[in-house]
Amino acid sequence: MKINQSFSFVVIFLFLTFSCKKENASETNTKSELSTSQEHPKLILTAQGVKDIRAQLGNIPIFDKSLQAVKEEVDVEIEAGIDVPVPKDYSGGYTHSRHKKNWFVLQKAGLLYQILDDEKYAKYVKDMLMQYEALYKTLPLHPKTRSYARGKLFWQCLNDSNWLVYVSQAYDCVYNYLTEEERHKLETNLFKPFADHISVDSPQFYQRVHNHSTWGNAAVGMIGLVMDDEELINRALYGIKDLKLDATKKDDDGGYLNKDGKAGFLANIEEPFSPDGYYNEGPYYQRYAMYPFLIFAEGLHNVKPELNIFDYKEGVLLKSINALLNLSDADGDFFPLNDGQKGMSYYNGALVTAVDISYHFGDQDPGLLSIAKQQDKVLLDDSGLAVALGIKNGKEKPFDKKSINLSDGPEGKQGGVGILRNQDLELVFKYASQGSSHGHYDKLSYSLYENGEEIIQDYGLARFVNIEQKGGGNYLKENKTWAKQTIAHNTVTQNETSHYNGKYEIGSQNHPDLHYFSTDNDKVQVVSSEVKNTYPGTEMLRTMAIIKDEDFEKPFLLDIMKVTSASANQYDFPYYYFGQVLQTNFEYKSPEILKPLGTKNGYQHLYVEGVAKANKDNSKFSWLNNNKFYSLTTVTDNNDEILFTRIGANDPEFNLRRDPSLLLRRKNSKNTLFVTTIESHGNYSPVTESALNSKSNISSVKVLLDTKLYTAIEITTINDKTKIFITANTNALKEVKHALTINGKNYEWSGSYYFK
Structure with missing residues (x-):
């Protein structure tokens, strides 16, 4: 929408008629009070900023448009009259x-x-x-x-x-x-x-x-x-x-x-901030907190420049904006790590503030201008003017979101979040700290996206924000009984008990550690992390790779979860997918009466919709979602159980979404290995009613070797092409040379992993 002609006339007229000193609207003000006019505004919009804005009005399209929208909104409120009710809700x-x-x-x-020097706004x-x-x-x-x-x-x-x-x-x-x-x-x-x-x-x-x-x-x-x-x-x-x-x-x-x-x-x-700018509560609450962080910082910068607030902790506030933007999918929606409402994005007003302030007080990154252009609005202050002028002068460049590893903890030593990106595929691997009171018990969990669409989801929070009918808009009890529990996430749950026994006091004292993060080769990107204290006597090492290979239509995910325990346990390993089941290579039975999977720790909220016994070395599951085909291949044995579950049990008020999952259950095991591939392939057109490349490209996934030092996986395609991936489970430094023999074949490489 272009600024209308009448408004353009107003701003041009104001520009031509503004004097250097305006008369104070209050007749009772003294000359001494008038002499302080240069001191206010000084907080966010400054006196100099007012002059600069007035000089540009009518000639800065995105600013003029933002100003017009705000003027229309406030004029409606002024016309309606003031309402300051006695609080009760x-x-x-x-x-x-x-x-x-x-x-x-x-x-x-x-x-x-x-900006407009119109007394009616001051009077209001x-x-x-x-x-x-x-x-x-x-x-x-x-x-x-x-x-x-x-x-x-x-x-x-x-x-x-x-x-x-x-x-x-x-x-x-x-x-x-x-x-x-x-x-x-x-x-x-x-x-x-x-x-x-x-x-x-x-x-x-x-x-x-x-x-x-x-x-x-x-x-x-x-x-x-x-x-x-x-x-x-x-x-x-x-x-x-x-x-x-x-x-x-x-x-x-x-x-x-x-x-x-x-x-x-x-x-x-x-x-809360790591040196990389990651905020330990997660991107949803980082978005919420960034407004007071940055607005107060801007006020301090303008009024008390001697504090050098934007340089505090090596400039982490401005770094955090880049981190936050990288914690969003292809559509700009933030990944729902910890308590996070899905759909919150960088179109939120707090991110307009963040982008504008970061551009104005940072190094004027032209990539931020492209985000601002998508937001289609700017702040009506000094920083908004800087962004508007940058866009007007054609300085913007695309904000390039690449694979990135963000450390967690004040010194960057409390785990982190690794994001692997290849073509349209995004893997979000969470190996972070507890995340304060908004944290979930989901160590080494992940979610997977394709072009902004969830393939394997993180549930997020259980809350209907500002919807009074649902618990007054506040957190629902299901946030604790379901959303925070380990079984609600795509990671291992042991003996139907959440990580750290679901205790904040324990979780806040522990965290995973990065094993390695490797993105030098854009065809094979890997993140690996280990955690030792989720359960007494149990250690977990998870290595996840996004692999782009010429024998595959698209990049695919390889997931290796290595569990070492001093005792025999039951392990549950869910995959929270979206869409319609297409095919399995195992037979399953659906019960006539739906019953919960368990009684506590989130299990009470899962209905069991199907039960199967794995009867092959690989169990395969394929589904259709948003007209795309997906296939999961996982290494199993005859003792493994496979369950189809659905969220919604013990939820009489329908506070939870009825989302499905496939759950792999392994009983009476001490040391075990979960190995899975997930492929995106083909598409379906409802217009032509045609399916293209609807079947998996993988014929088998096999564990060639699993020791304390190495885990080797063989992936064979339907065309008998064989791929070998080997990860170093201990010494994974880039400069370390490795050599081992598997089934009479020698493998040598330097660094964290081998793939060929």
């Missing part, structure tokens, strides 16, 4: 949604006042803030009692913090419009008490390393920057000093208070 309810909308509209109206902000001042000083804690830290406007301090982060920006934009008396009234009765409540009054919320606390730190710090309140700014940066808390007391979100004495904005940068 959970997420999704009217009062919650209204106050949430108000924070957005206030921020946008403040920006419009500065002032009038609404005065209504909030009158309401807030009368409010008790929110009437909904579920949260571990109740707010006043909202049922939890987290949303109160959201409000203050945005409203701080609005207050900055109208600061000079208000009289000194009006500012004193707002700061004394609204902003300072508001900041005190989410910090001093709510230490269980504020004094943590968690995305909740990041919002709280940013809220306190941003209003402190606007008010020039050094005490609030320091409280935001370093937490509340001399506060005695029980560091062993667990809150209802799974976190611990003031752990190791660390709190505040800087601690929330130091601990």
